[in-house]
Amino acid sequence: MIFSDPRFINRVAGFLATLGVLIVLGALAYRAMHMPMFNITRIVLEPKRGDVLSYVSPASIQSTLDGRVQGNFFSLDLLEVQGILSTSPWVRHVDITRLWPNGLLLRIEEHEPFALWNNEALINTWGEKYLANRGEVDSIDSLPQFFGPDGSEHLVVQRYAELVRWLSPINLRVKELGLNDRYSWRVLLDNNITLTMGRDPGAEIANPYDGGGAMSFAATIERFVRAWPALLKRIEGRPVERIDLRYTKGFAITFADSTNSDQSDMP
Incomplete structure (x- = not known):
């Protein structure tokens, strides 16, 4: 019978012995891999660009991870x-690398x-919208204010x-730039003059309105510049509140000290 064959019995015994050794080694490895020494207790932060991180801190990273991740050096996803x-x-x-035996290296690109x-x-x-505490921005007063419909962020940055x-040669800066739901622009300059512009036919987002008669954004600004x-010579120092550039020729000026508008036909 096959069970009385010494060679068969030796092979079975060898297989069982090997299997037993593997089970013991697996159990020991499993136990070793779950030893407390491999629990993640160290997180190192590095900037992907520059020398320092301006906004991300160990405390903010720990707050984000607390209670949301499971695993140790070997098992962490x-x-x-x-x-x-x-x-x-x-x-x-963020790029993540394991640090032996209980750490992670986080190489972070900040907004x-x-x-x-x-x-x-x-x-x-990068022209991307994100949510963060504005109070953490040191130079927040120097940042321009943008307004626009959801999804128009890249277009607004491009137009800015x-x-x-266009405005740098005449020493003007943009404080606010707004795109309304009809894809018309409003620009507040650093001299507190508001420029009102028509619909933007070059908008990269879907425009449900007829673009007929809309003027090129660049052409409108060039005409103003x-x-x-x-x-400046013509207004003789009178404070200007608003300049309406929605005309094909010239533009209308509203002075701050008057409710009346003057229309200029200057090209």
Whole structure:
């Protein structure tokens, strides 16, 4: 019989012995991998760019992770941790590396505030909207204020860059830039003059309104910039409240000391 064959019995015995050794080694490895020494107790933060992190701190990272992750050095799901950390207010992106035997290295790219967005959010230097505590921004008074419908952030940043390029030669800066639901623009300059512009036919977002008759954004601003030096001489120091650029030729001026508007036909 097969069970009386010494070679078969030896093979079975060898297999069982090997299996027993593997089970013991597996149990020992499992126990070793779950020793307290491998619990994550150290988190090192490094900036992906620059020398320091301006907004992200160990305390804010710990607050984000508390109660939301499970595992130790061996079992921790780094992709899960990365997703959780991406919800931290100032974290734009994070790369995670394990540090033997109980640590994590977080290389963090922070949101860099570029502008204020509507009433609660900010825009970073990538033109992305994010939510964070505005009170943590040291130079918040120097940031421009943007307004616009959801999804229009990149367009507003693009138009702001165009305005900066056109207005710099005449020493004007943008304090506020707003895009309304009909895709018309309002610009508040640092001299407190408001520029009212028509619909933007070059908007990159879907415009449900007929763009017929809408003037190019760049052409409208260029017309204002070219007329500005002569306009300064013409108004003779009177404070201007608003300039309406929605005309195909010229524009209308509202003075701060008058309810009447003057229309200029300057090109």
